Amino acid sequence: MTRNNDNTALASCVSAGDDFLTKPINPVILNFKLQALQRIRTMYDKLNEYQRNTEEELETSKHIFNAFINNVNHDVSNLSFWANSPGHFSGDTGLFKSLANGHVYVLLCDFTGHGLPAAIGTVFVADLFRSMTKKMLEAEVILDEINDKMNQILPTGRYCAAAMLDYDPAKAFLTVWNCGLPSAYLIDENNMILEEFPSAGVPLGVLKGKIQCEGVGLSVKHAKSIIMYSDGVTEAENPQGAMYTECRLQKCIENAKKDTDTFKEIKQSVEKFMDGMQPSDDISLIVLDLNQNSLEAIRE
Numbered sequence: 415m416t417r418n419n420d421n422t423a424l425a426s427c428v429s430a431g432d433d434f435l436t437k438p439i440n441p442v443i444l445n446f447k448l449q450a451l452q453r454i455r456t457m458y459d460k461l462n463e464y465q466r467n468t469e470e471e472l473e474t475s476k477h478i479f480n481a482f483i484n485n486v487n488h489d490v491s492n493l494s495f496w497a498n499s500p501g502h503f504s505g506d507t508g509l510f511k512s513l514a515n516g517h518v519y520v521l522l523c524d525f526t527g528h529g530l531p532a533a534i535g536t537v538f539v540a541d542l543f544r545s546m547t548k549k550m551l552e553a554e555v556i557l558d559e560i561n562d563k564m565n566q567i568l569p570t571g572r573y574c575a576a577a578m579l580d581y582d583p584a585k586a587f588l589t590v591w592n593c594g595l596p597s598a599y600l601i602d603e604n605n606m607i608l609e610e611f612p613s614a615g616v617p618l619g620v621l622k623g624k625i626q627c628e629g630v631g632l633s634v635k636h637a638k639s640i641i642m643y644s645d646g647v648t649e650a651e652n653p654q655g656a657m658y659t660e661c662r663l664q665k666c667i668e669n670a671k672k673d674t675d676t677f678k679e680i681k682q683s684v685e686k687f688m689d690g691m692q693p694s695d696d697i698s699l700i701v702l703d704l705n706q707n708s709l710e711a712i713r714e
Contacts, residue, residue: 472502475530482537483507486544490518492703494677498646499696505532506644506698509540511547519547519556520579520702523618524595524644526572528696535574538563553580557591557618557625564619573617577642579702580629588640588704589631593617596648596660599641600634603705605670608637637704639676641667646697647680650688658687677701 490510497504505525512518523539525532539560546556557578564574575594582588590598594617600609615627634640643663650658666683670676680699 476502479503479533479537483509483540486511486540490520490702493518493520494699494701494703496677496681496699497697498693499528500693501529503530503533504528504696504698505536506646506696507536507539508698508700509543510700511543513547513550515550516582516584517550518579518581518583518702519543519553520581520642520700521556522577522595522642522644522698522700524575524646524696524698526574532696535564535568535572538567539574553578553589554591554625554629557593557627558623561618561625562622565622568619573619575613575617575644577611579640579642581634581640581702581704583704586633586635586704587631588634588637589629590640591615591625591627591629593625593627596643596645598643599664599667600632600637601639601641601667601676602636603638604672605638605667605674605676607664607668634704639701639703639705641676641680642700642702643680644696644698646693646695647684647699649695650684650693650697651691652687652689653691658684662687 486509490512493510495508495510497506497508499506505528507523509521509523510519521539521543523536525535542560542563543556546559557576560574560576568574573594577590577592577595577598580589588600590611592598592611592613593615594613597613598611599607600611602608609632611630614630615625618625648658648660648663652658662683663680666680667676670679677699680701684697684699
């Protein structure tokens with residue numbers, strides 16, 4: 415409340431509060447201002463209530479999503495998985511299972527976009543993966559089924575980039591399908607890249623029928639591990655807006671010392687590069703250890 419009509423003085427009044435009154439007081443204007451302030455208060459109360467309800471719904475949904483995914487993933491002690499999302503929900507999902515016949519299946523999916531719309535598809539994928547691995551169906555059959563399901567439920571312009579591993583530790587043999595994800599890397603004990611598995615087909619959900627992607631199989635007797643990741647890793651940005659890039663990832667892998675944990679090395683490298691920045695896209699990293707110690711652990 416002021417008698418001063420100077421613009422600077424009035425501006426300082428507004429900066430310190432929601433409104434101001436000048437003397438002499440006009441009862442009509444005062445009444446309207448009070449009504450306006452009451453409307454603003456009511457609006458803020460409703461907004462706070464909406465925020466509380468939304469946060470409660472998000473936490474409940476997040477708990478259900480995580481419980482569902484965690485119910486699928488188990489029995490693969492030689493696998494490391496890192497996930498980082500910009501929001502409450504992730505459009506990336508990593509699924510893995512050690513089958514009764516000794517094979518290890520690993521599936522990494524990256525749905526278009528991020529947040530809840532992208533995350534919904536992960537529930538269907540996780541359910542299919544769980545039920546079909548329980549029946550010990552072939553990896554390619556699982557991919558065909560996921561492709562068919564995604565083609566049915568995803569709207570136009572939405573799809574699921576995916577890569578799947580079928581690892582037979584008894585024969586030290588690995589088969590890789592890459593449908594739209596960045597290249598996977600097979601590395602040796604010296605952290606040198608032995609083999610690169612680039613995308614060999616369109617993402618799941620784009621075309622009807624069987625997947626348009628051939629699996630690549632090879633012996634991994636001399637391999638240390640295989641690395642899979644979503645594009646959120648290579649597109650992670652630092653405070654200056656530069657991206658991590660595939661080139662930097664390859665250097666991180668090959669410059670690591672022989673006995674270094676490759677998974678930790680990559681994760682720390684990406685986090686250091688981001689320097690506290692929140693990711694703009696979902697980040698997923700999977701490293702499956704293939705060395706002899708891990709083979710014995712799986713056989714036991």
